[in-house]
Amino acid sequence: MPRLALYALVVCALSVVAAVVAFVQGSLLGIVWVLLAGLTSNMTWYYVRRAKAEKQAKAAIAPTA
Template identity: 45%
Template sequence: MTSTPSPAPRVPRVVVLAAAVAVLAIVAAVIAFMDGSWLGIPFVLLAAVDGNIAWFYLHRARRAASASDRSAETAA
């Protein structure tokens, strides 16, 4: 008996938004540092926090998807 592979889990919207904000914060930090401003430091910190948020929610979604796959396998 051949089982069909489960579809790839969808990436939560918060992950996409947090990653976009992190990229924009890095761009803003680079521009600020190129202008000789110390204002880039908060942008670097913002990028770090947003990167952590994206990582957390991505792994949370993966754990939930693998837990649902395991529960489906045990039920079958």
């Protein structure tokens, strides 16, 4: 897993926890944490798919002898 994807995944998990804590405390600030979790989730998938595509492109270029 690429390093940026791993960092985005960690931030996503922390934002989900922060959102739950905020909503349990009755704060509407949890909405911001939910939005951040969505953003970082998309970033994680983007970096994972990009690394997978780069890996496939390198495999297609390299000779299979």
